[in-house]
Amino acid sequence: MLDEALRHYWHPVAVASEVTAEPQQVRLLGENIVLYRDDEGLVALRDKCVHRGATLSAGCIRDGRLMCPYHGWEYDRTGTVAFIPALGPDGIIPSQARVQRYRVQERYEAVWVALDEPVAELQPWPDDDWNSPNWRVLLVGVWRWQTSAGRMTENVIDFAHFNFVHAGFTELADGPFIKPYDVTITDDGMTYAYNDSVLTREYFLHLPFTLHDRKVVTATTGGVTWTEQSDSDADSKIGDVTTVSFIASPIDRAETLILGWLSRNHSFEIPDEYWASGFAEVLEQDRAVVESQDPPELPLDLRDELHLKVADGASMVYRRLLRELAEGGAGSAMAAKAASMVAAG
Numbered sequence: 001m002l003d004e005a006l007r008h009y010w011h012p013v014a015v016a017s018e019v020t021a022e023p024q025q026v027r028l029l030g031e032n033i034v035l036y037r038d039d040e041g042l043v044a045l046r047d048k049c050v051h052r053g054a055t056l057s058a059g060c061i062r063d064g065r066l067m068c069p070y071h072g073w074e075y076d077r078t079g080t081v082a083f084i085p086a087l088g089p090d091g092i093i094p095s096q097a098r099v100q101r102y103r104v105q106e107r108y109e110a111v112w113v114a115l116d117e118p119v120a121e122l123q124p125w126p127d128d129d130w131n132s133p134n135w136r137v138l139l140v141g142v143w144r145w146q147t148s149a150g151r152m153t154e155n156v157i158d159f160a161h162f163n164f165v166h167a168g169f170t171e172l173a174d175g176p177f178i179k180p181y182d183v184t185i186t187d188d189g190m191t192y193a194y195n196d197s198v199l200t201r202e203y204f205l206h207l208p209f210t211l212h213d214r215k216v217v218t219a220t221t222g223g224v225t226w227t228e229q230s231d232s233d234a235d236s237k238i239g240d241v242t243t244v245s246f247i248a249s250p251i252d253r254a255e256t257l258i259l260g261w262l263s264r265n266h267s268f269e270i271p272d273e274y275w276a277s278g279f280a281e282v283l284e285q286d287r288a289v290v291e292s293q294d295p296p297e298l299p300l301d302l303r304d305e306l307h308l309k310v311a312d313g314a315s316m317v318y319r320r321l322l323r324e325l326a327e328g329g330a331g332s333a334m335a336a337k338a339a340s341m342v343a344a345g
Contacts, residue, residue, distance in 0.1 A: 002300070002326035003029055003253070007115040009208055010103075010122055011249040012259050013044075014111045015142060023066060025057035027251045028113055032057075033102060035111065038064055043077045044104035044113050050081070050097055075099065109139045110247075110259055120188055123206045126214050126243060129263040137263040138272045140279045146291050149209045149248035149256045150298030154318060155290050156211050156246045157203055159194060160311040165285050169278075173198035173219075178311040190317055203314065207321060209248040216241050240266040244279070254296040258283070300326060 006029055013026040014035060023036045025047050032047035034057040045066070047057050054070035061067070065074040065082055074083040081097035083089075103114040107122055108130065129135040145152055155161075163176040173196045183192040189205040195218065202214040217240040242264045249257040260283065262275050299305055300323040307316050 002322065005325045005328065006208055006250060008117060008119045010105070010112040010114045010118055010120075011209075012108075012110040012247055013113050013249060013257065015139065015259075016106045016109050016111050019111050021061055023057045023059060023061065025055065026113075029115060029250050030252050031115065033113060034066065035104070035113075036061065036066070038077055040077060042104045042106060042111060044102040045075065045079045046100040046102070048099065049073060050099055056099070073097075077101075108261070120207075123188065123210065125245065125263060126202070126204050126212050127241070127263075127265070129243065135263050135265050136268055136272075137261060138275065140260045140262050140276045143258040143260070143283060143287070144251070145256045145258060145287055146254060146296070147256055147293065148254055148297045149250040150322060151290055151293055151296060152248040152256050152258060153205075153209045153211055153246070154298055154315050155286055156213065157205060157314050157318060158312075159201060161289075165289055166282060169285070170282055172196040180310055181313065183314055183317045185317065185321070190314070190321065192314055205318065207325060209250070211246050213244045213246075214241060215243070237266065240264070242266075242275075298322070 011028055013028055013033065014024070018024075019035055019037055019042065021037050023034050026033050026035050032055070034045050034047040034055075036043055038061070043066075045056065047055055049056055049068040049070060051068065051073055052070055054068055056066055056068055056075070059067045059069040062074060065076050067074045072085040073081050075098075076082045079099040079101035081093055084091055084093055084097070087093065103118065105112050105122075112122065124130070125137070127135060129137050159172060160176070160178050163171045179194075181192055181194050183190050189207045189210075191202070191204050193200055193202045195201075198217070198219045200216045200218055202216065204212040204214065217236045217238055220236060220238060242262065245261040245263070247259050249259070251257050260279060262279055264275070298319065300319050302316060302319060
């Protein structure tokens with residue numbers, strides 16, 4: 001099943017600056033996790049006391065250990081119970097007195113958790129934006145949608161809806177007719193590009209739910225996209241690149257945490273707030289539509305919904321890749337196809 005495969009990937013669960021020494025609950029793939037920092041760094045444990053099932057995140061940190069609010073059992077950072085008040089300081093603690101400890105790391109201003117052994121590392125941004133002085137990267141914000149991570153990700157790889165959902169704000173410059181384009185399957189997802197005569201949109205998708213939309217300005221007239229034409233102080237130049245990045249994290253099968261970033265190699269003199277405002281507006285336009293989709297989970301059998309060969313080419317490839325992932329064969333299948341081209345038209 002897809003849920004089982006997803007346990008072996010890193011997923012963002014919180015903004016790094018918001019994770020402190022105070023325990024907090026986050027949720028990933030239907031599991032509650034207690035997240036906090038101690039003197040050694042980040043800690044992520046199953047948020048359920050082994051004793052009576054109380055929520056550990058409702059407790060506190062005492063002497064560097066997480067204390068359950070119900071009977072005061074204290075857990076160390078490995079998830080092992082280190083002290084049980086009812087047994088006293090010399091009590092023998094049962095060997096099974098422990099909770100699951102999850103893998104956790106901090107990167108890209110976010111905290112990431114993998115529920116089981118990861119099969120892939122976090123990938124860099126398309127231009128290694130975080131490590132280059134020629135780029136400015138902004139974590140714009142965090143959103144929750146009542147839909148699946150698959151539906152959300154498919155929405156951001158799909159540009160055929162721009163002239164309808166985002167009319168007057170971020171449209172394809174040459175209209176809603178979708179020209180043929182090619183999708184390349186990579187060793188961990190897929191990539192493709194589309195030129196609308198003003199922008200070339202280069203999409204980089206890393207399975208399961210990471211999408212970078214790298215927009216390169218190819219003409220300075222005719223565009224209707226907030227990142228390159230919507231303000232006289234932010235008029236674009238040929239060669240300007242703006243990358244919009246989304247990572248969807250599956251809270252549950254029909255609830256998704258979304259983190260959004262924007263990076264650019266231009267207009268550093270313009271405040272980041274300008275770019276963030278347009279980003280949020282686009283997402284809200286999308287949310288209203290995507291949350292209405294039925295069912296909320298992305299169908300992985302192409303027969304379950306109707307597809308157009310050209311306009312839906314990227315979505316069809318994405319669904320096939322997720323299906324392979326769910327069936328356990330995605331890794332070997334993608335490696336075998338790494339350099340192949342899948343025509344969308």
